[in-house]
Amino acid sequence: MTSPSPVVRTSGRELLEALAGHLPADRIVADPAVLAGLAHDEAEWAPVGMAAVAVRARSETEVQAVVRVAAELGAPVVPRGAGTGLSGGANAVDGCIVLDLSRMTAVLDIDAENLVCVVQPGIVNNDLKAVLAEQGLWYPPDPASAPWSTIGGNVATNAGGLCCLKYGVTRDYVLGLRAVMGGPAGYGTVVGIGRRTTKGVAGYDLAGLMVGSEGTLGVITEVTLRLRPALVGTPHTVVGAFGTLVAAGHAVAKVTRRGLTPSALELLDRTCLRAVQEWKHLGIEADATALLLARVDTPGDAGVAEARALAESFEAAGALWAAQSTDAIEAEALFEARRLAYPALERLGPVLTEDVCVPRSKVPEMLAVIETIAARHDVTLATIAHAGDGNLHPLLLVPPGDDVARRRAQLAFEELLDAAIGFGGTVTAEHGVGLLKKGGLLRELDPGSLLMQRAIKSALDPDNLFNPGKIF
Numbered sequence: 001m002t003s004p005s006p007v008v009r010t011s012g013r014e015l016l017e018a019l020a021g022h023l024p025a026d027r028i029v030a031d032p033a034v035l036a037g038l039a040h041d042e043a044e045w046a047p048v049g050m051a052a053v054a055v056r057a058r059s060e061t062e063v064q065a066v067v068r069v070a071a072e073l074g075a076p077v078v079p080r081g082a083g084t085g086l087s088g089g090a091n092a093v094d095g096c097i098v099l100d101l102s103r104m105t106a107v108l109d110i111d112a113e114n115l116v117c118v119v120q121p122g123i124v125n126n127d128l129k130a131v132l133a134e135q136g137l138w139y140p141p142d143p144a145s146a147p148w149s150t151i152g153g154n155v156a157t158n159a160g161g162l163c164c165l166k167y168g169v170t171r172d173y174v175l176g177l178r179a180v181m182g183g184p185a186g187y188g189t190v191v192g193i194g195r196r197t198t199k200g201v202a203g204y205d206l207a208g209l210m211v212g213s214e215g216t217l218g219v220i221t222e223v224t225l226r227l228r229p230a231l232v233g234t235p236h237t238v239v240g241a242f243g244t245l246v247a248a249g250h251a252v253a254k255v256t257r258r259g260l261t262p263s264a265l266e267l268l269d270r271t272c273l274r275a276v277q278e279w280k281h282l283g284i285e286a287d288a289t290a291l292l293l294a295r296v297d298t299p300g301d302a303g304v305a306e307a308r309a310l311a312e313s314f315e316a317a318g319a320l321w322a323a324q325s326t327d328a329i330e331a332e333a334l335f336e337a338r339r340l341a342y343p344a345l346e347r348l349g350p351v352l353t354e355d356v357c358v359p360r361s362k363v364p365e366m367l368a369v370i371e372t373i374a375a376r377h378d379v380t381l382a383t384i385a386h387a388g389d390g391n392l393h394p395l396l397l398v399p400p401g402d403d404v405a406r407r408r409a410q411l412a413f414e415e416l417l418d419a420a421i422g423f424g425g426t427v428t429a430e431h432g433v434g435l436l437k438k439g440g441l442l443r444e445l446d447p448g449s450l451l452m453q454r455a456i457k458s459a460l461d462p463d464n465l466f467n468p469g470k471i472f
């Protein structure tokens with residue numbers, strides 16, 4: 001069952017006129033070429049509808065005005081940050097207002113005493129990190145898209161990243177937020193949700209509910225984030241080269257079993273390394289089938305011991321070699337390669353991106369199944385992974401314009417979701433359901449849980465105006 005599409009009761013012209021009555025002219029985008037650029041995210045082959053108009057809001061009041069007009073005229077609202085999503089979550093639906101939050105970039109408060117900051121949703125993750133670093137503070141969640149993706153988008157997808165293995169995902173840092181909601185509060189009402197204190201259990205965890213809600217419950221206009229003190233010292237980087245993906249998977253399982261806590265444990269296969277090397281010439285040799293990259297930020301002797309134990313674990317799992325990088329530039333180049341792997345592969349043609357997560361002990365088996373499924377469907381495979389979390393991103397590569405290969409990749413995509421569910425895992429660890437994982441979600445969720453989720457959506461958005469057709 002899919003969520004009903006909203007009945008758009010208005011023409012594009014009527015919508016434009018109504019918005020123009022409440023917003024400065026430069027906020028409104030009607031130019032078809034610009035609108036087309038704002039109408040989709042980075043997901044390959046996710047359906048894109050025809051937006052009626054886009055609004056580049058600059059304040060919470062403007063967001064309220066957009067939502068009120070949308071409710072009055074029955075037009076869907078599709079919130080959007082930077083559009084780096086990989087599930088079609090920010091894709092336009094027919095007749096919608098694309099609500100672009102990327103111009104709301106203010107840092108409203110940095111409370112170093114309490115390790116809290118308050119920001120608008122459009123600030124880019126890395127820009128926030130840079131501002132905080134000046135005050136000796138750190139916001140850990142670090143999706144590989146951190147140079148481009150916004151905090152609002154990160155919150156709406158509950159983004160993960162490289163250091164989330166040790167420091168947690170976006171959810172662990174969201175204390176509170178403000179959002180323009182509908183439902184019981186009335187469309188266009190600003191609601192303060194959550195708290196600013198370290199602890200708090202006053203009522204249901206509505207801030208937690210908004211995290212990962214993919215724009216389907218309301219528009220986030222402000223976020224209160226928990227911070228940490230900036231790390232001190234230089235981290236240790238440990239690299240392991242493996243002859244097979246499965247051997248690298250065994251090393252991940254071993255690291256978990258030994259109770260080691262690297263701040264990152266990432267996997268890159270040869271296809272990814274070669275694509276980055278050919279593009280950026282970082283000086284990386286791409287001979288092994290797979291590399292594991294680990295980072296240890298524990299200070300002092302404990303960190304040295306932990307880095308040594310990681311290298312031993314890699315060797316015990318059958319690494320061709322494992323070594324601590326003594327060269328900071330080389331270490332950074334390797335992590336840069338990890339961050340650039342996705343855009344490097346995208347240059348070669350369409351990429352269908354998986355985002356499955358399995359219990360960490362199951363990583364070797366899941367990696368083996370990934371290879372089997374790709375081979376069965378004759379699909380070219382590249383794999384990157386936040387391997388320490390069990391979060392695997394097999395990337396299915398398709399030659400441009402080859403529709404037969406695309407269909408094979410889409411079949412493989414669905415089989416990979418089923419395999420992850422079969423291992424007790426999930427169809428999406430961090431990219432969200434959006435449009436691409438709707439089928440997988442139905443197969444994964446307990447039926448009762450699905451009913452609860454639908455009930456929440458219809459209670460908070462009875463007119464189905466916020467990002468309709470996504471998730472369900």
Ligand SMILES: Cc1cc2nc3c(=O)[nH]c(=O)nc-3n(C[C@H](O)[C@H](O)[C@H](O)COP(=O)(O)OP(=O)(O)OC[C@H]3O[C@@H](n4cnc5c(N)ncnc54)[C@H](O)[C@@H]3O)c2cc1C
Pocket residue numbers: 041042078079080081082083084085086088089090101121142143144145148149150151152153154155156157158159160161162214215216218219220221339342343430431467
């Ligand atoms: C190269 C690359 C690497 C990536 N690496 C990672 C990674 O390591 N980890 C990870 O988790 N993801 C990763 N992603 C996916 C993507 O960057 C994340 O999902 C990110 O959080 C999206 O942020 P965005 O600002 O681009 O949001 P968008 O793509 O614009 O939107 C994402 C979703 O959030 C909703 N939304 C956006 N802003 C708001 C708001 N203010 N209020 C309500 N809803 C809103 C949208 O409707 C949509 O459903 C990667 C993507 C790329 C292209």
